Amino acid sequence: NAGVTQTPKFRILKIGQSMTLQCTQDMNHNYMYWYRQDPGMGLKLIYYSVGAGITDKGEVPNGYNVSRSTTEDFPLRLELAAPSQTSVYFCASKEGGFSYEQYFGPGTRLTVT
């Protein structure tokens, strides 16, 4: 199993540009998550999904969109990138609800200038 994979690893965007961060898991997990990690702030939940076709907002959803058309993929879309979106983005997945651990991808480092 590759686990959770993310592309790209690094990206520099100009203000106002858009992009999609890709996330794929091969563990047949129902739950998938997007987090952003800012220095000294820990990880904040952006969006999550409990299954294909079902998504919901986390703590910091503004400026982002997601979709979940398949179990494996959970892309994160940034429209009109802003400097405040400079961060490291992590995707994660888990098998079920309360009693399961999350598995994290390697992250995407995004800089918006």
Place this chain on the structure above:
Amino acid sequence: AQSVSQHNHHVILSEAASLELGCNYSYGGTVNLFWYVQYPGQHLQLLLKYFSGDPLVKGIKGFEAEFIKSKFSFNLRKPSVQWSDTAEYFCAAVLQTGANNLFFGTGTRLTVIP
């Protein structure tokens, strides 16, 4: 509001010193608790987890943590640190209610000096 607190932002230790990193959570209900580690340039990896049962849980690489319900704490310990333990450590909690999302602390950076 629900939260996870890690009060040590940066800890510097010499090799062979003992380690204890604090973690407190503010939920009143049933929680599962985790410690994740992030080595430089790498993604988060699970160190250990507490779901139920014995409040002293052992994880990988000689780490352990103790769940003390009365203190709402889940402190991470290691008797003797190594240079390779240099990393950032995150405590996290998931509630039994709601969407079962993880709430993370702000992290503690550990630097071990050889």
